Amino acid sequence: MREQKHKNSGYHRHSHGEGHLSIDYYAYMSGMRSWNPDFKIISAALFLICVIAMDSMAVSALVLVTMAGLVVIKGQLGILRYFKLMLLPFIFILLSSIAIAFDFSLQPKGEYCIFLGFFYVSATRASLLETAGLVLKAFSSVSCLYLITLTTPMGEVVGFFGRIHCPKLLTELMYMIYRFIFILLDAQRRMAIAARSRLGYTDFKTSLFSFGRIFSNLLVISFKRANAYYDAMEARCYDGELNFLEEDKPVSAGLILAALLYGAALMVLWYTVGR
């Protein structure tokens, strides 16, 4: 069903295959889209703070499992996609955790030690445990942020910033930048296809040339587009303030209660199990 929808979504379908923009698409299709965005953002932020402040493996693990479960099951994202998305931070976390867990020295030391030619790679039980805790904490934090990004489209996130009285200049810029990313990407894609059809990417040198040409053209296009946009906005009585009506998405009392209970559960876990 989801795949079907994906295919039917118009001529942009090739631009959000499984690339970074697919995150944007998932947010629109999410089963949790109808939840109140403020609720989602605030609770995810609070759980994120819990994970960092409590610094407990049990809490991190629980948050990771629930956040992932929510997005995958309630948001109907599919477990495979979620894993793929987690791969992105995984590489960063892996690299940094290696540096923390292992020690490199010329003398053998630590509880675990391997001799590699002329130096030793060593680790202690404590350092391994600490790293495991850290990795879990990192993933758990990412899962909280993913709860926001994978269920709440950008427009709603910007709306939230507006409601917490972020300067209007910033929120309006966010709206515009978000919209223009897609317009410019589309323009770029068309030009790239046109260039490719005229052998614009046959070898490295021509590729560089085409690439440069397309991007300088993009600048010209954005100026022209900006003018056309301004005319169209003025035609609809634009007077210096971007005003959209956001639909009310009421928060159900049940959800708030669930979030509070969940927070309490984290507290209890932290007190009883601790680290």
Add this chain to the structure above:
Amino acid sequence: MGEIILEVSHLTYSYENAHEGEALHDVSVSVSKREKIAIIGSNGAGKSTFFLNLNGVLTPREGAVIYRGKPVGRGKKELNSLRKNVGIVFQEADNQIIASTVFQEVSFGPMNLKLPREEVTERVEQALAYMNIESLKDRAPHYLSGGEKKRVTIADILAMKPEIIIFDEPTASLDPVNAAILEEVLEKLEKEGSTILISTHDIDFAYRWAGRLLVFADGEIIADGAPVDIFRNDEAVERARLKKPALFRMAELLQRKGLLRQDCYPKTVEELEAEL
């Protein structure tokens, strides 16, 4: 003919950095209530510039736009009331759609009119229902097809409830199915008493649909009248490099052969069949 809503008198406009001189020269025209006007003319004849002047986005260098008997000044209030009453559906949907969901997009106009929240919601929902795109309400514009985007841009304007709706080359990027949907919408608007201006290169559509044609060439209106009269005027046809509509030529041919009575110009194949 109904009452005159919008008048343009001796309007001249030139772009600041244009080398070619005036984009519009001494254009005078008046639009009455419930008129269906098609505007034809080659690219660069000044159609889009004319529209932007009608709606107050561009200010005429000379001459005036007169809305309901009052010349529109340069004050913000006057301009906004003109813009509220004369809506433009732009040619490129992607140059018009600004918000990140369809609902927000359609709400942009009514919100700028400073209407109360409930009324904005009601108008947006009405406009979406009118264009039959309620199901797209929460979608992002960048995931819509070309035809869907066009319908969103029309809903944009309908939500502002203008007296006159201008379509700038609406059929330019539409496939036959979406063009047919557009014609249905036009018919519906017409029944409800809207005044409609459409610029188009589709001469057959203009002939079939319009009650009046405005022919632009080189920034001037060179002919203004009923479609049949204009196409019978060979001089105007020549000057604007117009092609005569297929059905019009067919009628001329049949008249010459004595198969159709003189001065009978059917606008559709069905009308022609009834005549024969």
